[in-house]
Amino acid sequence: MRSSRLCRLLAGASFGILALWGASSANAADELNALVWCDHSDPNLLQPFEEANGVKVNVKEFEGTGAGLAIVEQSQPGDWDVMVIDSIDVRRGVDRGLFAELPEDKLPFADLFPEVRMDDMTTICVKRYGITEKFGYNTIGFNKAKVDPNDMQSLAVLTNEKYKGRVAIYDYYLPVIGLAAMSIGKKTSDITEADLPAIKEVLLKMKANAKAVTDVVSSQTALATGEADVLVGGGEWVSAVIAKENPDLDFSVPAEGAILWSQSLAMFKDSKNPELALKFIQYVLSPEGQARLATSACYWGMPANTKAALNDEQKTILRFAEQPDFLKRAQPYPAPSEELDKKMQDVWTEMIQAQ
Amino acid sequence: MSLTGRQPIAAWASVSPALLWTLAFFAVPFAAMGVASLLPKGDAGLSLANYTQFFTNPSYWRSLTNSLEVTLIVTAISVLLAYPFAWILAFGVPERWQRLALMLAVLPFWTSYVVRSYSWLLVLAEKGIINDTLLGIGLLSEPIQIANTRAATVIGFVHFFVMLLTLTIFANLKQLSPNYRKAAADLGAGPVRSFIHVILPLTLPGIMVGAFLTFVLAIGDYITPQILGGNNELLMPQLIMMQIGRRGDFASASALSIILMLVVTIAYLLCARWLKIERA
Amino acid sequence: MMARIISTLYAAAIYGFIFLPVAVLVLFSFQGTLFPIPPFNGPSLRWYTAVLNDARLTDGLVNSLFVAVTTSAVATLLGFLSAWGFARFHLPASALLRGLITLPLTVSYLIIGMGLLIFFNWLGMPKSLIAAGIGHVVINLPLCFAIIYSQMGEHQANIERAARDLGAKEWQVLALITAPMLWPALFASFFLSMTFSWDEFVIAFLLTRFDTTLPVEIWNLLRAGLNPKTNAVGSLVFGVSIVLAIVFELVAFRKRPQ
Numbered sequence: 099m100r101s102s103r104l105c106r107l108l109a110g111a112s113f114g115i116l117a118l119w120g121a122s123s124a125n126a127a128d129e130l131n132a133l134v135w136c137d138h139s140d141p142n143l144l145q146p147f148e149e150a151n152g153v154k155v156n157v158k159e160f161e162g163t164g165a166g167l168a169i170v171e172q173s174q175p176g177d178w179d180v181m182v183i184d185s186i187d188v189r190r191g192v193d194r195g196l197f198a199e200l201p202e203d204k205l206p207f208a209d210l211f212p213e214v215r216m217d218d219m220t221t222i223c224v225k226r227y228g229i230t231e232k233f234g235y236n237t238i239g240f241n242k243a244k245v246d247p248n249d250m251q252s253l254a255v256l257t258n259e260k261y262k263g264r265v266a267i268y269d270y271y272l273p274v275i276g277l278a279a280m281s282i283g284k285k286t287s288d289i290t291e292a293d294l295p296a297i298k299e300v301l302l303k304m305k306a307n308a309k310a311v312t313d314v315v316s317s318q319t320a321l322a323t324g325e326a327d328v329l330v331g332g333g334e335w336v337s338a339v340i341a342k343e344n345p346d347l348d349f350s351v352p353a354e355g356a357i358l359w360s361q362s363l364a365m366f367k368d369s370k371n372p373e374l375a376l377k378f379i380q381y382v383l384s385p386e387g388q389a390r391l392a393t394s395a396c397y398w399g400m401p402a403n404t405k406a407a408l409n410d411e412q413k414t415i416l417r418f419a420e421q422p423d424f425l426k427r428a429q430p431y432p433a434p435s436e437e438l439d440k441k442m443q444d445v446w447t448e449m450i451q452a453q
Numbered sequence: 454m455s456l457t458g459r460q461p462i463a464a465w466a467s468v469s470p471a472l473l474w475t476l477a478f479f480a481v482p483f484a485a486m487g488v489a490s491l492l493p494k495g496d497a498g499l500s501l502a503n504y505t506q507f508f509t510n511p512s513y514w515r516s517l518t519n520s521l522e523v524t525l526i527v528t529a530i531s532v533l534l535a536y537p538f539a540w541i542l543a544f545g546v547p548e549r550w551q552r553l554a555l556m557l558a559v560l561p562f563w564t565s566y567v568v569r570s571y572s573w574l575l576v577l578a579e580k581g582i583i584n585d586t587l588l589g590i591g592l593l594s595e596p597i598q599i600a601n602t603r604a605a606t607v608i609g610f611v612h613f614f615v616m617l618l619t620l621t622i623f624a625n626l627k628q629l630s631p632n633y634r635k636a637a638a639d640l641g642a643g644p645v646r647s648f649i650h651v652i653l654p655l656t657l658p659g660i661m662v663g664a665f666l667t668f669v670l671a672i673g674d675y676i677t678p679q680i681l682g683g684n685n686e687l688l689m690p691q692l693i694m695m696q697i698g699r700r701g702d703f704a705s706a707s708a709l710s711i712i713l714m715l716v717v718t719i720a721y722l723l724c725a726r727w728l729k730i731e732r733a
Numbered sequence: 734m735m736a737r738i739i740s741t742l743y744a745a746a747i748y749g750f751i752f753l754p755v756a757v758l759v760l761f762s763f764q765g766t767l768f769p770i771p772p773f774n775g776p777s778l779r780w781y782t783a784v785l786n787d788a789r790l791t792d793g794l795v796n797s798l799f800v801a802v803t804t805s806a807v808a809t810l811l812g813f814l815s816a817w818g819f820a821r822f823h824l825p826a827s828a829l830l831r832g833l834i835t836l837p838l839t840v841s842y843l844i845i846g847m848g849l850l851i852f853f854n855w856l857g858m859p860k861s862l863i864a865a866g867i868g869h870v871v872i873n874l875p876l877c878f879a880i881i882y883s884q885m886g887e888h889q890a891n892i893e894r895a896a897r898d899l900g901a902k903e904w905q906v907l908a909l910i911t912a913p914m915l916w917p918a919l920f921a922s923f924f925l926s927m928t929f930s931w932d933e934f935v936i937a938f939l940l941t942r943f944d945t946t947l948p949v950e951i952w953n954l955l956r957a958g959l960n961p962k963t964n965a966v967g968s969l970v971f972g973v974s975i976v977l978a979i980v981f982e983l984v985a986f987r988k989r990p991q
Binding site: 467486537567 | 737740743744747748750751752753754755757758761811812814815817818819821822824830833834836837838839840841842843844845847848849851852855867868870871874878903907928931932934935939947948951952955963964966967968970971974975978982
């Protein structure tokens with residue numbers, strides 16, 4: 099009978115699939131669950147660690163601390179072992195009782211670039227909860243074959259009508275609001291609710307100039323495919339990874355300064371695998387791990403460890419030598435209270451909806 | 454004729470699994486969501502804050518109007534494109550090729566929705582196929598921006614729903630007895646009159662079901678506007694996902710979802726005439 | 734004659750529109766360089782090798798198949814049983830209950846997924862493929878129910894009654910008489926459910942953690958870097974579905990039901 103033959107076909111297929119599925123998931127031995135930005139998913143980074151320790155690293159990616167913390171909120175205790183979190187937000191994790199203390203003596207704090215050690219952010223009440231692993235800039239990324247690089251040396255380009263319709267805005271409210279604030283002479287650490295209307299003005303002007311508001315990948319695509327020639331909030335993280343394919347992509351750190359992004363690694367207090375978690379953090383901070391992290395598939399960035407094992411070509415692309423100069427002009431992300439954070443997100447939503 | 458009273462146990466046994474599943478995994482979660490929407494994040498206790506926020510914040514309100522505009526446009530265009538196509542497949546193609554023709558028409562369903570949307574993004578990009586072709590044949594002197602706009606979102610939606618509606622309208626047309634057309638022709642009606650006064654009204658319920666399905670699926674879709682719209686405007690699903698993704702604010706997301714549900718319910722009531730599930 | 738030309742042109746145009754992204758997809762899966770946009774530098778098989786070596790993608794593929802097959806089977810079974818129950822018996826509040834079963838059709842997947850997320854969080858149930866599977870049954874059950882219920886007719890009831898008179902037990906009637914009679918509707922329900930579950934993104938995205946379905950893996954892949962790997966995956970899936978369609982055509986339709 100037709101239907102019974104069909105039934106047998108389907109049953110056979112289901113058993114086959116069940117068997118395959120069972121086989122593939124049976125190999126999960128010791129596992130590390132990591133909540134990360136997309137640059138940590140690169141097998142190039144994870145494989146050496148996995149092989150050396152005979153474990154599997156499971157990663158879940160997010161963009162933006164708010165999103166990462168939202169994922170933690172939706173999880174059960176013990177679901178996660180390590181997290182990549184913006185250095186400036188380590189405090190938020192500690193306030194929620196999420197992170198475990200990191201042993202000072204087991205991690206190479208002394209080898210880090212002094213400006214990105216961020217002791218004041220990663221140490222709370224004398225205890226250290228996070229270690230900076232990678233940093234870079236949210237500044238102006240651009241295609242130097244299509245625009246005048248001189249225009250890119252000042253934050254005034256944010257609202258310059260000359261580039262109307264050729265600008266993309268990176269879809270992360272914190273650094274872009276920071277850039278907007280800096281363009282009107284405000285320091286990111288001094289932003290209050292009273293400044294929001296002026297910042298909103300700048301944002302709306304930017305949106306009027308812009309073609310799209312894009313996430314990490316869409317930003318890279320937009321610059322690479324020529325949809326946009328200027329990326330507000332762009333930086334080496336956008337241009338370096340596609341430097342080989344398109345050497346015209348570059349970034350500038352304007353005279354007024356740029357926003358410094360810095361990622362830290364933190365360990366969860368209720369991690370099921372604290373020793374493995376620490377080993378992972380040690381690996382990422384080692385010269386070998388740092389080099390792989392700095393050049394990882396999703397986006398490149400400066401390694402926090404000065405001893406990172408980068409070759410000369412990579413160092414040139416990342417502008418290793420110019421870093422001290424950049425770091426002088428860079429300001430960290432705004433670190434708003436929950437109240438102000440919500441208001442900033444509202445301003446951001448308004449900007450997106452503006453016609 | 455039904456077997457009243459005879460073996461009611463069999464009756465309840467057969468319907469309870471479906472009913473229980475729907476109750477446990479649809480009705481109860483929905484109620485949980487309703488409760489969650491009344492407990493705003495950060496506040497203590499019940500409050501309508503999330504709802505009032507929707508009506509007082511213009512960018513929230515705007516996402517609903519955006520959603521309605523886009524969805525209605527998409528539904529209209531998809532129906533208008535799919536109906537003639539389904540007609541051609543049902544009546545223009547020889548019987549033995551019809552199933553093949555239909556399968557071909559819906560085959561792209563089977564490439565991943567996410568990947569297909571990104572493909573549209575690249576097709577519509579400034580350096581993509583469409584612009585290249587139009588520039589090449591001289592219709593344009595400069596590339597036009599289609600990607601990352603509402604037009605791209607509409608195109609992405611229409612692509613999906615033309616396939617879906619072709620399927621549903623085809624099924625509808627096929628089950629229409631050819632006697633109706635013959636009778637109309639016998640009574641002297643030309644093909645156009647036969648269509649307007651006989652076929653169209655008979656197939657209208659089928660069209661309305663398809664249109665309603667399109668409306669519901671489109672207004673609730675997150676992927677297409679997110680990939681193709683370039684964040685130049687926000688539609689409701691994007692706004693809802695923002696609440697969950699960036700803020701972990703389930704209360705706000707729940708309230709927005711309930712508002713979206715209300716809109717769909719209103720749409721349902723307007724179309725209720727055509728949407729009864731009838732038996733053969 | 735004119736009508737023929739116009740309709741052929743129209744059909745060709747629509748087919749062209751439908752296949753355009755797929756054609757571009759497949760073409761650029763053979764792209765030699767990093768970005769799946771013109772100019773085309775190739776052909777190269779590097780992305781196909783990359784996909785087959787990418788454990789996350791192949792795992793996602795298997796997971797998707799598993800979830801699609803099992804949830805479609807469950808949805809079709811529940812839909813069939815309930816459609817039969819409502820069609821053959823006069824149950825109290827029948828219209829209301831039928832409305833309840835079909836209600837999820839009008840609710841966006843995002844909302845269903847969110848409701849389940851909130852509910853499962855509250856229960857302390859972790860995110861997993863099972864959680865996503867439950868959601869998929871919720872979205873497909875009303876569809877299966879509606880399709881099968883609309884095909885339940887009097888002539889079938891008569892045959893069932895005859896079988897019962899001949900001594901068949903209730904479950905035998907269902908399995909050996911009703912189901913085969915309704916096989917087009919059952920097949921359509923299963924097929925449609927498979928299609929919707931296979932490609933479903935939002936519910937899988939919200940309710941899975943590490944073991945996830947193909948659409949979510951592709952989404953993750955795309956967040957990590959736009960590259961033709963996704964084209965290769967899409968093309969592979971497309972290729973497999975064509976093969977499946979041919980297989981079904983030969984197996985299920987060899988004798989045309991009249």
